[in-house]
Amino acid sequence: MRAARLTAPGTLELVDVPVPTAGPGEVLLGVGAVGACHSDLHILDAPGGFPTPITLGHEIAGRVEALGPGVTGWTPGEAAAVYGIIGCGHCRACLRGLENQCRTVPVGGIGISRDGGLADYVVVPASHLLKIGDLEMTQAAPLTDAGLTPYHAIELSRPSLRPGTCCVVIGIGGLGHMAIRILAATTAVTVVAVDSNEEALALASRMGAQHTVRAGQDAVDQIRRIVGPPPDGADVVLDFVGVDSTLTLARSVVSAGGQLMLVGLGGGGLTLQTGAGPVPVPLETTARIPFWGTRAELQEVVALAQQGLVKAEVHAFPLTDVVEVYDKLRRGEIHGRAVLVP
Ligand code: NAD
Ligand code: ZN
Ligand code: ZN
Incomplete structure (x- = not known):
């Protein structure tokens, strides 16, 4: 599959990689759309500190492709938005639902500390999926961070x-x-x-x-x-x-x-x-200094979108344009949110 990877500090490349496999408790998602966030530019500009190579993309919506062992509650083809923060799940903050304040994992996220969604497929913990019904993929993706x-x-x-x-x-x-x-x-x-x-x-x-x-x-x-x-x-x-x-x-x-x-x-x-x-x-x-948000808040943002109360100004591009889209974002030429569609 294709994946836009941070291969070295400052270098984003569209490369071919094997389709990942969903492990226990995980889901393989066919990516429907991914938002291009300015934080990705900060990650690109950081002089190290982020694992490489890593597939970027932390604003993800897609369809369930395959379930890993032990996953229930999802069927292939179902549409989902991804809650991007990866907390430890066990610390005082995570136990209160505040994974954005995790005391163990400083800035953990899909597309930040593990492979993200700027690809044809992404593996995510099933616990990080939220049902989105018939919301358009290009609208759902920006909700997970820009919303x-x-x-x-x-x-x-x-x-x-x-x-x-x-x-x-x-x-x-x-x-x-x-x-x-x-x-x-x-x-x-x-x-x-x-x-x-x-x-x-x-x-x-x-x-x-x-x-x-x-x-x-x-x-x-x-x-x-x-x-x-x-x-x-x-x-x-x-x-x-x-x-x-x-x-x-x-x-x-x-x-x-x-x-x-x-x-x-x-x-x-x-x-x-x-x-x-x-x-x-x-x-x-x-x-x-707020950081991202909670799973419950994501559900509320999705509800606002489903009621037609919140709608992103979206500019959709094919995944093949990924490098150029981030260049445009850096030059301040994107007004609203650019999303990449595999
Ligand atoms: P963006 O590039 O889409 O938008 C930035 C906007 O700021 C542009 O409209 C630009 O014209 C304007 N701008 C730039 N410099 C300005 C200045 N000096 N004065 C006034 N306006 C200026 O970026 P985005 O994706 O919306 O992200 C915005 C920031 O939020 C980034 O720094 C990003 O890393 C950060 N972010 C933080 C969190 C968090 O959880 N704290 C989450 C996501 C993004
Ligand atoms: Zn972001
Ligand atoms: Zn934690």
């Missing part, structure tokens, strides 16, 4: 997302545009979308953002005119970029008592400082 991760961040900040409050969303790409859709579907907050790209901002408006602001010098002033000046501001800021400039913007427009959700893994830093310093974060503000 789930913002949903989780929104769930964590939901107590602050009161009707009439403001939420600033920074970075309207794969995750950010889904965040706006989910906010529109499940809250009555005013959404202020921020991006450096005009097309991304146009997408934000289509997804339901009431205001759009181009990232840049006067962005803070523009946003403050909408959300109010400090100590007023946005009750929640979701940063899907996570570089120094967006973190500075985030802390400059969050309200006292507000919530900063630092989802983007851009490598920026946020200084939390007490007293009157040069980089104040408003009093009572909470900063959190």
Whole structure:
């Protein structure tokens, strides 16, 4: 079969590999669609630290092809979305259903610490499959990360997302545009979308953002005119970029008592400082680094999609285009989510 593999740090190649076999408790899935996540670019850019060779692709939907020994509850041909996080299953966090906080496996995932879905077939633990009924594969795949991760961040900040409050969303790409859709579907907050790209901002408006602001010098002033000046501001800021400039913007427009959700893994830093310093974060503000989400939350995101309340802006490409698609993602030419179809 074909598989897009990280063969060395920085190198993604479409190669031929044997079709894997499902072991005990596992399922062989025929891949229907896989989302191209910006995290894959971070993995590609990491100077080692990830196992090689490994098939990337952690946003997967497909059809059951074969069941490994001991698997029940699935029949060949059934459609499924894949919950991508691999926790140890035994630690205090995993036992509470918080595999995204596993105390044993730091960042375990299908397509991250074991072979993923950028291939014709992928083997996954049966426990990681969720039934999706007749949802389109290209819609279901992005739900498992581009949908789930913002949903989780929104769930964590939901107590602050009161009707009439403001939420600033920074970075309207794969995750950010889904965040706006989910906010529109499940809250009555005013959404202020921020991006450096005009097309991304146009997408934000289509997804339901009431205001759009181009990232840049006067962005803070523009946003403050909408959300109010400090100590007023946005009750929640979701940063899907996570570089120094967006973190500075985030802390400059969050309200006292507000919530900063630092989802983007851009490598920026946020200084939390007490007293009157040069980089104040408003009093009572909470900063959190959410990671992916829980299995239960994925089921809820799938339910939102099945009810037609959440729909990704999808650009589908054949798997043979995989290298070019990641180049496009890196150049900022994908608005919404690119998915690869084997
Ligand atoms: P994407 O490439 O689809 O979108 C990024 C968006 O940010 C683009 O619209 C781009 O124009 C915009 N942007 C880039 N730099 C900007 C800046 N300085 N100011 C304003 N806008 C800017 O990326 P994605 O797939 O949505 O992923 C977003 C981030 O979230 C990545 O860092 C990714 O690794 C991370 N991520 C985190 C988790 C988690 O669990 N914490 C999960 C998935 C992805
Ligand atoms: Zn991802
Ligand atoms: Zn664990």
